[in-house]
Amino acid sequence: MGVMQGEWLSFGDKYYQALADSNPRKLALLVGINQYTKNPALTGCLTDVELQRELLIHRFGFQPSDTLVLTDDQATRQGIETAFVEHLVQQAKPGDAVLFHFSGYGSRLEEQNQSNLLHNILLPVDGEEIAKQKTVNYLLEDTLLLLLKQLPTDRQIAVLDTSYYPPNRMPSGGLGIRTCLQPSKALLVDEELEFQKSLQKSVSLQNNSDFGGVVLTATSDVNQIAREVQLSGFSAGLFTYALTQYLWEALPATSIQVSISRVAAVMRASGAKQQPALILGNKNQQKASIRENFLPTHFDGAEGVVIGIDDDSKGVKLWLAGIPSNILESYGVGSRFNLIGENGDTGLVATLRSRGGLVGKAQVFNKLLNQTSNQASNVDTNTSPTVGQLIQEVVRVLPRNIGLVIGFDNGLERIERVDATSAFATMSYVSTVVVGEQPADYIFGKLRETKVIDSTATNSTSVYLIRYGLFNLSNELLPNTEGEIGEAIKLAVKGLASKVPTLLAAKLWRLTENEGSSHLPVKASLEIVNGLIPRVIVQRETSRGTLGDKNSLTNANKPSIVKSSTTETGKIASLPIGSKIQYRLQNNSDRQLYVMLLGVSSTGTAIALFPWEKNQQLDSAAASPFILKDIVVQPGESLIIPKTTTGFEPVIQQTAMCGETQLVFSTAPFTLTLAALQAGKPNISDQQRLGQVTNPVEVAQALLQDLHNASAVIDINPADSYALNVNQWASLSFVYQVANG
Numbered sequence: 068m069g070v071m072q073g074e075w076l077s078f079g080d081k082y083y084q085a086l087a088d089s090n091p092r093k094l095a096l097l098v099g100i101n102q103y104t105k106n107p108a109l110t111g112c113l114t115d116v117e118l119q120r121e122l123l124i125h126r127f128g129f130q131p132s133d134t135l136v137l138t139d140d141q142a143t144r145q146g147i148e149t150a151f152v153e154h155l156v157q158q159a160k161p162g163d164a165v166l167f168h169f170s171g172y173g174s175r176l177e178e179q180n181q182s183n184l185l186h187n188i189l190l191p192v193d194g195e196e197i198a199k200q201k202t203v204n205y206l207l208e209d210t211l212l213l214l215l216k217q218l219p220t221d222r223q224i225a226v227l228d229t230s231y232y233p234p235n236r237m238p239s240g241g242l243g244i245r246t247c248l249q250p251s252k253a254l255l256v257d258e259e260l261e262f263q264k265s266l267q268k269s270v271s272l273q274n275n276s277d278f279g280g281v282v283l284t285a286t287s288d289v290n291q292i293a294r295e296v297q298l299s300g301f302s303a304g305l306f307t308y309a310l311t312q313y314l315w316e317a318l319p320a321t322s323i324q325v326s327i328s329r330v331a332a333v334m335r336a337s338g339a340k341q342q343p344a345l346i347l348g349n350k351n352q353q354k355a356s357i358r359e360n361f362l363p364t365h366f367d368g369a370e371g372v373v374i375g376i377d378d379d380s381k382g383v384k385l386w387l388a389g390i391p392s393n394i395l396e397s398y399g400v401g402s403r404f405n406l407i408g409e410n411g412d413t414g415l416v417a418t419l420r421s422r423g424g425l426v427g428k429a430q431v432f433n434k435l436l437n438q439t440s441n442q443a444s445n446v447d448t449n450t451s452p453t454v455g456q457l458i459q460e461v462v463r464v465l466p467r468n469i470g471l472v473i474g475f476d477n478g479l480e481r482i483e484r485v486d487a488t489s490a491f492a493t494m495s496y497v498s499t500v501v502v503g504e505q506p507a508d509y510i511f512g513k514l515r516e517t518k519v520i521d522s523t524a525t526n527s528t529s530v531y532l533i534r535y536g537l538f539n540l541s542n543e544l545l546p547n548t549e550g551e552i553g554e555a556i557k558l559a560v561k562g563l564a565s566k567v568p569t570l571l572a573a574k575l576w577r578l579t580e581n582e583g584s585s586h587l588p589v590k591a592s593l594e595i596v597n598g599l600i601p602r603v604i605v606q607r608e609t610s611r612g613t614l615g616d617k618n619s620l621t622n623a624n625k626p627s628i629v630k631s632s633t634t635e636t637g638k639i640a641s642l643p644i645g646s647k648i649q650y651r652l653q654n655n656s657d658r659q660l661y662v663m664l665l666g667v668s669s670t671g672t673a674i675a676l677f678p679w680e681k682n683q684q685l686d687s688a689a690a691s692p693f694i695l696k697d698i699v700v701q702p703g704e705s706l707i708i709p710k711t712t713t714g715f716e717p718v719i720q721q722t723a724m725c726g727e728t729q730l731v732f733s734t735a736p737f738t739l740t741l742a743a744l745q746a747g748k749p750n751i752s753d754q755q756r757l758g759q760v761t762n763p764v765e766v767a768q769a770l771l772q773d774l775h776n777a778s779a780v781i782d783i784n785p786a787d788s789y790a791l792n793v794n795q796w797a798s799l800s801f802v803y804q805v806a807n808g
Contacts, residue, residue, distance in 0.1 A: 092133065092158070092159070092160065092163040092164070093123070093127070093128065093129045093130070093133060093163065093164040093165075093166075094129075094133050094134075094154065094155050094158055094159055094163060094164070094165050094166070095119070095120075095123055095129055095133065095134040095135065095165070095166040095167070095168070096135050096137070096150055096151055096154055096155055096166075096167050096168070097116045097119050097120055097134065097135070097136045097137070097167075097168045098116070098136075098137045098138075098142050098147055098167075098168065098169045098170070098171070099112035099113045099114075099115050099116035099136075099137075099138050099139075099142070099168075099169075099170040099171065100112050100138065100139055100142045100170070100171035100172070100190075100191070100192050101113050101138075101139060102139045102140075102192070103172065103190070103192060103195070104192070104193075104195055105195045106172060106190070106195070106247045107247075109170075109171065109172070109243060109245065109295060110243060110295060110297070110302035111170070111243065111295040111296070111301075111302035111303040111304050111307075112138075112170035112171050112228075112304065113138055113139075114301050114302060114303040114304075114425075115168070115170035115228055115303055115304045115307040115308075116136055116138060116168065116170065117425075118303060118307055118308060118311045118388055118425075119166075119168050119226070119307065119311060120134055120136060121372065121374070121386050121388060122311045122314060122315065122388070123166065125372040125374075125386070125455055125457070126314065126315060126369070126372075126457075135150055135154045137150060139192060140192055141192075142171070142191055142192045143191050143192055143193045144191040144193060144194060144204050144205065144206045144258075144259065145258070146191075147191055147206060148206070148210070148214070148262060151167065151214050152214070152217075155167070155214075155218060156214070156217045156218055156219075159218050159219055159220050160219060160220070161219050161220050162220055162222065163219075163220045163222065164220070164222045164223075165218055165220060165222065165223040165224070165280075166223070166224045166225075166226070167211075167215070167223075167224070167225045167226070168225075168226045168227075168228070168307075169189055169211075169225075169226070169227050169228065169229060170228040170229065170245075170304050170307060171189065171190055171191075171229055171245065172189075172190040172229065172245055172246065172247045173187065173188060173189055173190060173227075173229035173230050173231045173245060173246055173247075173293070174188050174190060174205075174231060174233050174246060174247050174248070174249040175187060175188065175231045175232065175233060175249075176188050176203065176205060176249060176252075176253060176255075177252045178252075178253075178254070178255060186205075186207050186208070186209065187207070187208040187209075187231045188205040188206065188207055188208065188231070188249070189205070189206045189207075189208060189211065189227070189229060190205065190206075190247065190249070191204065191205070191206050194206065201252075201253050201254055202253060202254045202255070202256055203249070203253045203254070203255060203256070204255075204256045204259070205255060205259065206259070207255070207259065207263065208227075208231075209263065210259065210262065210263050210266065211225065212282070213263065213266035213267060213270060214266065215280050215282070216266075216270050217266065217269060217270070218280070221280060222280075223280035223281070224280060224281045224282075224283065225280065225281070225282045225283070226283050226307070226310070227282065227283070227284045227285060228245065228285045228293055228304040228306050228307045229245045229246070229285060229293050230244075230245055230246045230285060230286045230291060230292050230293035230341070231246060231289060232246055232289055232290045232291065232292060233246050233247060233248045233249065234246075234292070242294035242295060242296055242297075242305065242337075242338065242339060242540045242541055243294065243295035243296075243297070243302065244292045244293070244294060244295070245285075245292070245293040245294070245295065245304070246292055246293065281345065281346075282345070282346040283310075283343060283344075283345055283346075284343065284344045284345075284346065285304065285305075285306035285307075285341060285343060286341045286342070286343070286344060287341075287342045287343060287344035288342075288344075291340060291341045291342070292340075292341060293305075293306060293341055294306075294339045294341060294540075294541065296308065296337060296392065296540070297503070297505075297506050298392055298395070298396060298424075298506055299396055299424070299505075299506055300422075300423050300424030300425075301424040301425060303392075305334055305337060305339050305341070306330075306334065306341070306343055308388075308392055309330045309333040309334050309337075309392075310330055310343070311388060312333075312388060312389060312390070312391055312392070313329055313330050313333070315368070315369055315370065315371065315388060315389030315583075316368045316369065316370070316389055316582075316583030316584065317368065317583070328605065328639060328640065329607075330343060331343055331639045332605075332639055332640075332800070332801075332802035333391065333802075335639050335725055335802055335804075336577070336725070336727060336800070336802050337392070337393070337540065338509075338539030338540035338541050338543070339540065339541050340541050340543070342639060367407075367610075367611065368389075368459065368583055368584070368610065368611055369389050369407065369457035369458060369459055370387065370389035370390050370404065370458055370459060370460045370583070370584060371385050371386045371387040371388060371389045371390070371404075371457070371458050372385070372386050372455060372456065372457050372458060373385060373386075373406065373417075373452055373453065373454055373455065373456045373458065374386045374426070374454060375454065376452055376453070376454060380431065380450075380451045380452060381430060381431055382420075382428065382429070382430055382431065383417055383428075383429050383431055383452050384426060384427070384428055384429075385404070385417060385419075385426065385427040385428070385429055385458060386425060386426060387422070387425055387426070387427050388425050389583070390460075391580065393574075393577055393578070394463075394577075394578055394580065395422075395425075396506065397465050397466065397469055397578055398419070398422060398427075398463070398464070398465075399419075399464035399465055399466050399788050400419055400420060400421065400422075400464065401418060401419060401462070401464040401783050401788065401790065402418070402419040402460070402462055402463055402464040403416050403417065403418050403419070403460075403461040403462040404416065404417045404419075404429070404458035404459060404460055404461055405458065405459045405461050406431070406452055406456045406457075406458055407456060407457040407458065407459055408453075408456060413452075413456065414433055414434050415431055415432070415433060415434070415450075415452055416431070416432045416433075416434050416461065417429035417430070417431050417432075417452070417458060418430050418431075418432065419464075431452050433450055459584065459611070460581070460584040460793055461792070461793060462778070462780055462783075462790055462791065462792050462793070463581070463790070463791045463793070464783060464788045464789070464790050464791075465578055465771065465788060465789045465791070466787070466788055466789075467768075467771075467786075467787065467788060467789060469574070469575060469578070470496040470497060470498055470571065471496060471497050471498075471508055471509070471567060471570055471571040471574060472497075472498050472499075472500060472505070472506065472507045472508045472509075473491060473497055473498070473499050473500075473507060473508070473509055473510070473511050473537075474499070474500050474501065474502040474505075474507025474508075474509070474510045474511070475487060475488075475499060475500070475501050475502060475510075475511055475512070476502055476510050476511065476512025476513065476538075477501070477502055477503065478512055478513055479511075479512060479513070483556050484501070486555075486556045486557050487499070487511060487556050487557075487560055489557070490556070490557040490560035490561060491511075491560055494564065494567060496571055496764065497567060497571075499511075507540070508570065508574060509537055509538065509539060509540070509545070509570060510537070510538040510539070510540065510542065511535065511536075511537055511538075511560070512535070512536070512538060512542075513533050513534070513535055513536075514533065514534050514535070514536050514544065514549055532552045532553050533552070533553075534549055534550045534551060534552045534553070534554060534559070535549070535550045535554070535556055535559035535560075536548050536549040536550065536559075537563055537566065545566070545570075545671055546669075546670045546671035547566065547670065547671055548563060548566050548671070550562055566671065568673075568762075568763050568764045569667060569671065569672065569673040569760075569763050571763075571764055571767070572665075572673055572760075572763030572764050572766065572767040573667050573673070573727070573763075573767075575764075575767035575768065575770075575771060576665050576729045576731070576767050576770055576798075577729065577800065578771075579729065579731055579770070579771070579774065579791070579796070579798035580729070580798050580799070580800045581609075581793060581796070581797060581798050582607055582608070582609055582797070582798070582799050582800070583609075583610075583611070584611060584793050585609045585611065585793050585796065585797035585798070586609075586611055586793050586794045587609060587656055587658075587660065587732055587734070587794070587795075587796065587797040588609055588654075588655035588656050589608070589609055589652070589653065589654055589655060589656070589660065589732050589797050589799075590606075590607070590608040590609075590652075590653040590655065591606070591607055591608075591650055591651065591652050591653065591730050591799050592604075592605065592606040592607070592650070592651045593605040593606075593640070593648060593649075593650055593728075593801050593803070594648065594649050594650070594651055595642065595646045595647065595648060596647045596648065596649050597645075597646060597647055601649070601651070604640045604641075604642065604648075604803065605640045605801045605802075605803060607730075607799035607800070607801065608799075609797050609799075611793075639725075639802060639803065639804055640801075640802070640803040640804065641803065641804045641805075641806045642726075642803050642804070642805055642806065643805075643806055644805060644806070649707050649708065649709070650664065650707070650708050650709075650728075650730060651705060651706075651707050652700050652705060652706045652707070652708065652730075652732075653700075653704075653705045654700040654701065654702060654703065654704055654705070654706075654732075655703070656702060657702045657703070658702055658734055659699055659700070659701055659702060659734075660699070660700045660732045660733065660734065661697045661698065661699055661700075661732070661733045661734075661735065661736050661737055662697075662698040662699070662700060662706075662708070662730070662731070662732055662733075663675075663676075663698075663730075663731045663733070663737045663740055663770065664676035664708065664728060664729070664730050664731075664757075665728065665729050665731070665760070665766065665767070665770070666726065666727055666728030666729060666801075667726060667727055667728075668726050669725065669726040669804075669805040672759055673759065673760040673763035673766075674728075674757050674758065674759060674760060675744055675757070675758065675760045675766065676698070676708060676709055676756070676757055677695060677744065677749060677756055677757075677758050678695060678696055678697070678698050678709075679693040679694065679695060679696075679756075680693065680694060680696050694745070695741040695744055695745050696741070697736045697737055697741065700732075709756060709757060725802055725803065725804050725805075726802075726803050726804075726805060727800065727801060727802045727803070728800075728801045729798060729799070729800055729801075730798070730799045730800075730801065731770065731774075731796065731797070731798045731799075732796060732797040732798070733773065733774060733777050733795065733796045734777055734794075734795045734796070735773065735776065735777035735795070736773075737769075737770070737773045738773060739769035739770075739772050739773050739776075740766060740769045740770045740773050742769065743762060743765045743766045743768075743769040744760065744766055746762065746765070747760060747761040747762040747765075747766070748761070749761060771789045771791075772789065774789070774791045774795070774796050775789040775790055775791060777792075777795045777796060778790055778791050778792035778795045778796070779792070779795075780792055
C-alpha cells in the first residue's frame with residue numbers, strides 16, 4: 068500500500084480538485100456506527116461523520132441536501148449499498164465531486180467455500196453472524212471498490228477510518244480500536260454475493276477496469292489498528308480528526324508530501340503506531356497543478372466556523388474542529404477569533420466564553436469600536452455575524468496550571484491503583500485518572516508478565532513476576548521508564564520522577580504549535596547533511612502571514628533558499644542512526660525574528676539548542692565563562708542551525724521511539740527562556756550545540772511567558788493565563804522516527 072512521491076502529488080491534486088473546485092454538484096455519503104448489537108460500542112464514529120459534514124459544507128461548499136448521513140441502525144449493509152447507488156451513482160455526472168466516508172469496525176474474513184478467499188470487510192450495524200448458521204452479512208471492501216467504479220466521475224474520494232487486523236489479544240491503552248474479532252471462516256449472505264456479481268458485470272460491460280479515484284485509509288499496514296482518541300467532551304477517530312483538522316487550515320499551495328506527512332506526524336505524536344495510506348486507481352494519470360482558481364475566494368485557512376447566532380447577534384456558537392486536538396483540550400476562555408466573510412475580514416471579533424467538546428460559545432465585538440481587540444485595518448464594517456462565516460485565530464489563551472494526566476491501566480488491581488495514586492500525589496503537576504473514564508496523556512500499567520521457573524521447589528513450578536512502566540496511548544513502553552522486576556509500585560512511580568518533567572514540558576511547548584494560524588511568514592526544514600547536497604526530511608511553513616499581512620515581504624523580495632533534495636513521501640520522517648542533521652530557517656517577514664529550538668530525543672531526553680558565546684565581562688570568579696544569547700534571523704534572510712564545525716555536528720545516535728522538536732519564532736527576545744536554560748547549568752562547550760535540558764518544566768513555562776510578554780494582550784489576566792497573539796509568534800513541529808540503516 069506504499070506509494071511513490073509522484074502519486075502523493077497526484078493525490079493532492081485530486082483531493083483539492085474534488086473537494087474545492089467550483090462544480091455543478093458535490094455529493095457525499097457519510098457512514099458512522101457506534102452502536103453494534105454484539106460487539107462493544109465504539110465512541111467516536113458519529114463524531115467523525117459530524118467532523119466530515121461540517122468540513123464539507125462550510126469549508127468546501129457542499130450543500131446540506133447533497134450530504135447524506137447514515138448512522139447506527141440506519142447503516143445496514145443493504146442501507147449503505149442502496150444509498151451509495153441512489154445518492155451517489157445515480158445522481159453523479161461527469162466532473163462532479165463525490166466523497167464516501169466510513170467509520171466503524173473492520174475485520175478480515177476467510178470465505179468458507181471452494182476458493183477460501185480472504186476478504187477485508189466493513190462491518191455494518193447488522194453484520195454480525197446470523198445465529199448458528201455460520202453466515203455473515205458483511206460489506207466487503209471489494210464491493211465498495213466496485214461501487215466506486217460505477218461512478219461516472221474520476222473526482223471521487225473514499226475515506227475509511229477502520230482497520231482489518233483482528234489480534235488474538237485485544238490491546239489495552241488509552242485509544243479505542245476499530246477492529247473486531249469475527250468468525251475466522253464463514254459464508255457470506257447470498258444477497259452480498261449477488262450484488263457483487265452484478266457490479267462486476269457492470270464494470271466489465273463498461274470496460275472500466277481502471278479506478279481513477281482515491282481511497283484514503285487510516286492504516287498503512289495490514290497489521291496496524293485504527294484508533295479512537297478520547298478528549299474532553301467527545302471521542303473521535305484519530306485519523307479523521309487529524310485529517311479534517313489539517314484540511315480546515317491547509318492551503319492548496321502546500322505540497323501534498325508535506326500535507327500527508329503532517330497528518331501522519333500528528334497521529335504519531337498522539338501515541339498511535341497507525342499511519343495513513345493511499346490507494347490509487349490509475350497510477351499513470353496525468354497530474355494537474357493545484358491552482359488558486361480551484362478554490363473558493365476565502366480559501367485561506369480557518370480554525371472553524373460560525374454555526375449559530377443569538378437573537379441579539381452579540382453571541383455566536385462556534386465549531387472549533389480546525390484547532391489541533393491537543394491544543395483544543397487546553398483552549399481557554401478569552402481566546403479570540405476574527406470572523407471572515409466572502410471578501411475577507413469582517414471587522415468582527417468573537418471572544419470565547421465557554422466550550423463543550425467541539426462547540427464553543429463566544430461574544431462578538433466590532434474591532435473598530437472595541438480597541439482592546441486587535442487593531443483593525445483593511446476590514447469590512449459588517450456589524451452582524453452570519454452562520455457559515457469562517458473564523459481565524461487571533462489570540463490563544465492557555466491556563467497556567469496545565470499539568471500531566473496519568474491514566475491507570477484497567478489491568479491494575481484496586482490496591483495497586485491506591486498505592487500508585489499516593490505515589491503520584493507527591494508530584495505537584497501530575498493528576499491521575501482511570502483509563503476510559505477521562506482523557507489521559509500517558510498510561511501507567513504493567514509490563515508483560517515474566518515467566519520464571521522456580522527450580523528450588525520439590526516440584527518445579529512456574530511463577531509470574533511483574534514490573535511497572537509508563538506507556539503512550541497505543542500501549543508502547545516509553546524509553547527508560549520500566550521498573551525492576553518485582554519492584555513495589557511506589558518505588559516504580561518514584562523512579563519516574565526524573566522522566567515525568569520532560570513529558571510535561573513537551574506537552575507545554577506543543578501548545579505553542581500554530582503553523583496554520585500564525586501571521587509570521589516563516590519556513591523551516593529538517594535536513595540530513597551526510598552528503599554534499601542536504602536532503603530535506605521534514606519541511607514546515609506558515610501560510611497565513613503571506614496573505615495580505617502588511618508585515619510580510621512581497622513575493623519579489625522574498626529570499627531565495629539554498630536548493631536541497633527532498634525525501635518526503637507523505638509518511639512520517641525516518642532518520643537513520645548516524646545521520647548528521649541541521650535546520651534551515653527562512654524569515655520572509657520585514658521584522659527581525661528570534662528563534663528557540665526545544666525537543667525530546669528518540670530516547671526520551673529533553674533537549675535544546677544552546678547558542679553560547681564567551682562572557683567578556685567576568686566580574687567574579689563564580690561567573691560563567693559562557694553566556695546564552697538569542698539566535699536572530701534578519702528580515703529576508705535564511706539561517707542554518709546549529710552552527711557547527713567539523714566533528715561537532717548533531718548526530719542521531721540511538722534508536723527507540725519517535726523524536727520531536729519544536730522550532731519557535733518570536734518578534735521579541737527569549738529572555739526568560741534563555742535564563743531558565745542557563746539556570747539548568749548544562750554541560751556545553753563554546754559551540755552552538757544541541758544538549759540535554761535538566762530543568763525542562765521551568766524552560767517550557769518560561770517559553771510560554773516570553774511569548775505572552777511578546778504578545779502584550781493587555782486585557783487578559785496574566786496571573787491566570789498566557790495570552791499569545793498570532794501576529795507575534797510562529798511555532799513549527801517536527802516529528803521523526805529513528806531507524807536502523
